[in-house]
Amino acid sequence: MTTDAFVTATGTHVPAVTAETMRNVDRVAVEGVGLQLLQMMENAGRTLAHRVAATGEEPAVVVAGNGGNGGGGLACARHLHNHDFRVAVVLDCDPDSLSGAAAQQYRILDATDIPVKIGVEELAAFDRIGVVVDALVGYGLDGPLRDPARGLVEETNRRGSRVVSLDVPSGIDATTGETLGAAVHPETTVTLALPKTGLRTCPGQLVLADIGIPRVVYDRLDIAYDDPFGREWWIELATGD
Numbered sequence: 001m002t003t004d005a006f007v008t009a010t011g012t013h014v015p016a017v018t019a020e021t022m023r024n025v026d027r028v029a030v031e032g033v034g035l036q037l038l039q040m041m042e043n044a045g046r047t048l049a050h051r052v053a054a055t056g057e058e059p060a061v062v063v064a065g066n067g068g069n070g071g072g073g074l075a076c077a078r079h080l081h082n083h084d085f086r087v088a089v090v091l092d093c094d095p096d097s098l099s100g101a102a103a104q105q106y107r108i109l110d111a112t113d114i115p116v117k118i119g120v121e122e123l124a125a126f127d128r129i130g131v132v133v134d135a136l137v138g139y140g141l142d143g144p145l146r147d148p149a150r151g152l153v154e155e156t157n158r159r160g161s162r163v164v165s166l167d168v169p170s171g172i173d174a175t176t177g178e179t180l181g182a183a184v185h186p187e188t189t190v191t192l193a194l195p196k197t198g199l200r201t202c203p204g205q206l207v208l209a210d211i212g213i214p215r216v217v218y219d220r221l222d223i224a225y226d227d228p229f230g231r232e233w234w235i236e237l238a239t240g241d
């Protein structure tokens, strides 16, 4: 299901999609045209790194879950580190519980000297945090945030840190926009490929990142898509009101 709810600075209308439709986009991208999740995740992480760098804040602390959202955060940490930004990672889980593309991202990260810590006590132990990168949960939220993710969100909010969220602010339902318990309050959300219907009421700036999905995928899913990016790799969106 899509609703035409976002518009670019040049007036292009961008269809918003539910979490279910986004899963279908991922499925057709992988099974239909051969784009791998790891490729899309890497594109997501690199664009996120650009937006985090633009805050001018250091250190950046990437708070990462164990799914696709977390994997994008791990890629972001590596791209920031490659460009001499001070960065650390706080996982909400033991790295051994990572799987698929997120585990592949962690394996690469583990070859670097980026500090990786686990749990809310480690987040609280930072003397100073320039910006929190919220890569805990994206469109895979299944209900009110549970610990440890909830504790990490509450600590982030307690600190009052600047926050940049990946895809969907953690704790907000990607389809309905409901906050089902605790949720972060990002200044910027970098959402991926297409905006989600639940982002209409999203606080702060909304940036849409191209993660390399060819438009044929949208055509196959009958999603009315006018290229919103032109010569840009990411663009700012406003609600279409």
Ligand SMILES: NC(=O)C1=CN([C@@H]2O[C@H](COP(=O)(O)OP(=O)(O)OC[C@H]3O[C@@H](n4cnc5c(N)ncnc54)[C@H](O)[C@@H]3O)[C@@H](O)[C@H]2O)[C@H](O)CC1
Pocket: 022, 025, 026, 037, 040, 041, 044, 065, 066, 067, 068, 069, 070, 071, 072, 136, 137, 138, 139, 140, 141, 142, 143, 144, 145, 146, 147, 149, 150, 166, 167, 168, 192, 193
């Ligand atoms: N084409 C795209 O849009 C792509 C998006 N990518 C990113 O992948 C996520 C979706 O990944 P998925 O693994 O399906 O789910 P999440 O990572 O969002 O969430 C699963 C993660 O969250 C935990 N969790 C879920 N509900 C709760 C809860 N109520 N309380 C606590 N924790 C919860 C769960 O345990 C998992 O750890 C998308 O948002 C993008 O960021 C891909 O990178 C590439 C393609």
Ligand SMILES: [K+]
Pocket: 069, 134, 135, 136, 137, 138, 165, 166, 167, 168, 169, 170
């Ligand atoms: K998130």
